[in-house]
Amino acid sequence: MSKSSTWQALNRQIRAAEKERGIDRDAHEALVLQVTGKASLGDCADSEMRKIVAHLNGTRVGFKPSAKGFVRKIWALWGSLKKAGALSATDTDAALLVFVNKHLNGRQFANIRQLDWLTYDEAAPVIEALKDWDHRVKAGGAD
Numbered sequence: 001m002s003k004s005s006t007w008q009a010l011n012r013q014i015r016a017a018e019k020e021r022g023i024d025r026d027a028h029e030a031l032v033l034q035v036t037g038k039a040s041l042g043d044c045a046d047s048e049m050r051k052i053v054a055h056l057n058g059t060r061v062g063f064k065p066s067a068k069g070f071v072r073k074i075w076a077l078w079g080s081l082k083k084a085g086a087l088s089a090t091d092t093d094a095a096l097l098v099f100v101n102k103h104l105n106g107r108q109f110a111n112i113r114q115l116d117w118l119t120y121d122e123a124a125p126v127i128e129a130l131k132d133w134d135h136r137v138k139a140g141g142a143d
Contacts, residue, residue: 010049011041017056020072022079022087031055070123071115074100077130086137100126 003011018028032041035055036048044052078096081087087095100112103126112118118126 004046006046007044007049010046010053013053014041014049014056017053019079020075021056022082024083068116068118068120068123070120070127071118073127074115074118074123074130077127077134080134081130081137084134084137086133099129103129 017023018031023031029040032038032044032052035052036044038044038048041049041052074096078087097112097115100115100118104112104122112122115123
């Protein structure tokens, strides 16, 4: 049976939100079970999918995806590192900000408290550092 276009759009929203937050397969399954009582997204109706989207968007108070593509790229790379096991479960949003500020060392006004405050020129070396780290992890190198 083919799923409705609404269900497919909600599924894409859920997958994108999970990727951005670094939610792995086990956490995904637990989330679906917790919110809907169902074993998988395939068993969920549109209304249940909306509940999952609302739950994901509510996990960060006031969360709104950044309009800046380079900020979303930083989050995606951070999530990729978490998924690859390079980050511990205790590495949070605050740890990402520490990483960013470390790579902005020496710049004026470099104490960034929100990634949306970054300019592209500030974000570019951070993105490259995260890419390099991700490549090392995926190649089996050291963290």
